Amino acid sequence: MSYVEELLRDAFGRWAGREAVVYGGGRLTYGELGRHIAVLAAALAHGTGAVGVLARNRPEALVVHLACHLAGRPVAHVARDASRPVQRTFLRDASASELCHDPNEAPTARSLAAEVPGLTPRPLALVPPPPGVDPPAAPPPAPASRVRTLLCTGGTTGVPKGVAHTHALFAQPVPEPGALATPGERCLVFTDMSHLSWYFAMPTLTAGGTLVLHEGFDAGAFLRLVPGERITRVVLSPPQLAKVLDHPECAGADLSGLRLLAYGAAPSTPHRLHQATERFGPVLQQVYGLTETGVVSVLTPEDHLYGDAAVRASVGRPVPGVSIEVRDAEGAPLPDGESGEVWVRGPALMAGYLGPEHANEQAVHDGWLRTGDLGRLGGDGYLTLEGRCKELLIHHATGTHVYPRLIEEALLGHPAVREAAVWAVPDERHGGDHVHAAVTLTEDAPGAHALRAHVATVLHQDHMVPEHVEVLTDMPLTRAGKIDKPALAGRRGRGSEGR
Numbered sequence: 001m002s003y004v005e006e007l008l009r010d011a012f013g014r015w016a017g018r019e020a021v022v023y024g025g026g027r028l029t030y031g032e033l034g035r036h037i038a039v040l041a042a043a044l045a046h047g048t049g050a051v052g053v054l055a056r057n058r059p060e061a062l063v064v065h066l067a068c069h070l071a072g073r074p075v076a077h078v079a080r081d082a083s084r085p086v087q088r089t090f091l092r093d094a095s096a097s098e099l100c101h102d103p104n105e106a107p108t109a110r111s112l113a114a115e116v117p118g119l120t121p122r123p124l125a126l127v128p129p130p131p132g133v134d135p136p137a138a139p140p141p142a143p144a145s146r147v148r149t150l151l152c153t154g155g156t157t158g159v160p161k162g163v164a165h166t167h168a169l170f171a172q173p174v175p176e177p178g179a180l181a182t183p184g185e186r187c188l189v190f191t192d193m194s195h196l197s198w199y200f201a202m203p204t205l206t207a208g209g210t211l212v213l214h215e216g217f218d219a220g221a222f223l224r225l226v227p228g229e230r231i232t233r234v235v236l237s238p239p240q241l242a243k244v245l246d247h248p249e250c251a252g253a254d255l256s257g258l259r260l261l262a263y264g265a266a267p268s269t270p271h272r273l274h275q276a277t278e279r280f281g282p283v284l285q286q287v288y289g290l291t292e293t294g295v296v297s298v299l300t301p302e303d304h305l306y307g308d309a310a311v312r313a314s315v316g317r318p319v320p321g322v323s324i325e326v327r328d329a330e331g332a333p334l335p336d337g338e339s340g341e342v343w344v345r346g347p348a349l350m351a352g353y354l355g356p357e358h359a360n361e362q363a364v365h366d367g368w369l370r371t372g373d374l375g376r377l378g379g380d381g382y383l384t385l386e387g388r389c390k391e392l393l394i395h396h397a398t399g400t401h402v403y404p405r406l407i408e409e410a411l412l413g414h415p416a417v418r419e420a421a422v423w424a425v426p427d428e429r430h431g432g433d434h435v436h437a438a439v440t441l442t443e444d445a446p447g448a449h450a451l452r453a454h455v456a457t458v459l460h461q462d463h464m465v466p467e468h469v470e471v472l473t474d475m476p477l478t479r480a481g482k483i484d485k486p487a488l489a490g491r492r493g494r495g496s497e498g499r
């Protein structure tokens with residue numbers, strides 16, 4: 001059986017009366033969820049092509065995803081915050097024939113249907129299904145290589161790409177043995193279903209737990225929902241975690257029920273992690289992964305508590321079934337401790353990128369994916385990331401390679417810096433790159449000159465000192481919770497900055 005058939009078997013059987021999904025003021029039991037999935041799967045089974053989903057964090061998105069997989073049709077999750085050209089290209093490359101959307105997305109859905117040939121919009125609503133609905137018969141067995149889920153990368157360092165996955169993405173949905181969900185688990189989901197929140201939501205459902213869906217991140221909502229909905233597990237990005245820690249209600253909130261607080265998608269800082277451990281207890285788990293790979297490695301709560309500084313600065317060790325190598329520019333493996341590009345092999349690797357422009361792009365070689373991340377492996381198997389290959393700067397004056405992540409970590413080491421981002425500004429006249437940075441600060445805000453001096457003291461390299469430091473009240477974030485560097489590069493000069 002597929003994971004959806006197994007879920008429906010339990011939903012219609014022993015879990016029928018158990019709470020499955022909480023959203024706003026509504027609640028669905030497993031029996032109700034199962035009937036919705038069964039009804040929609042029966043309708044979708046008569047169509048062809050991928051089914052696009054353009055929806056906020058609503059149960060409708062969950063129902064469509066599972067119904068498509070039960071009916072044997074690919075599901076294409078459209079990122080709501082992507083540009084219209086990106087959405088249009090994604091749906092076209094996915095060969096989508098229908099676009100299921102919630103009422104709030106109706107204008108966008110109609111526009112996309114007018115722009116993508118053969119695309120029909122389908123409004124979504126959870127209409128109570130008739131009583132006595134049984135699970136539909138399973139579709140005929142499909143090849144293991146059949147594409148079932150289509151996602152879009154965040155485009156943090158370039159144009160977003162469509163990514164095709166088989167059911168292997170959900171075959172091992174638990175990121176790490178100690179993180180196994182149990183029937184009593186209640187998982188709070190902030191990120192849209194168009195992102196890899198699926199990878200963390202599915203273990204909760206398949207174990208008979210409860211998903212609490214929330215549209216968009218809000219630190220105040222987090223602090224209210226954790227005790228109010230008895231939340232036991234949640235996934236945040238480091239910027240989101242920082243907002244929770246800085247919220248005035250954080251100190252008095254009852255967060256004792258949290259069993260697992262996973263974070264990832266961006267670098268954090270030692271003092272922030274120490275602060276989070278003091279506030280939340282031994283529940284932190286760092287997760288490293290990509291849209292193309294699923295979860296690659298984890299830094300466990302034990303690593304946070306007992307690991308040395310090098311371990312806590314890493315992204316942990318690979319999860320079961322995943323292998324990691326660090327290779328040079330020619331693809332040859334490097335010895336432990338040397339820096340290079342991170343390559344990953346595992347059961348959840350993508351089937352490929354969508355679109356004719358990527359037809360000749362060889363991201364996967366003999367079962368290994370080139371991640372585009374720079375890093376190094378320790379002899380103990382811990383992976384430390386150093387940035388993105390595409391973010392590598394060539395300093396305009398010295399020609400020296402500059403890794404933005406090292407500068408970001410130096411800035412984040414200052415106690416007054418909450419968030420930091422570093423990027424390249426090309427020198428159009430002489431060639432090479434200028435180093436620019438943006439930060440958000442605590443109330444005790446140092447000037448840009450003091451921050452530049454701090455970086456010089458930490459790194460001892462003048463060419464790694466940002467030429468401009470812009471002070472912001474908030475960082476722009478992608479839907480995955482990462483700092484949106486293209487947006488920062490496009491807005492430079494509109495905030496307060498200094499040399």
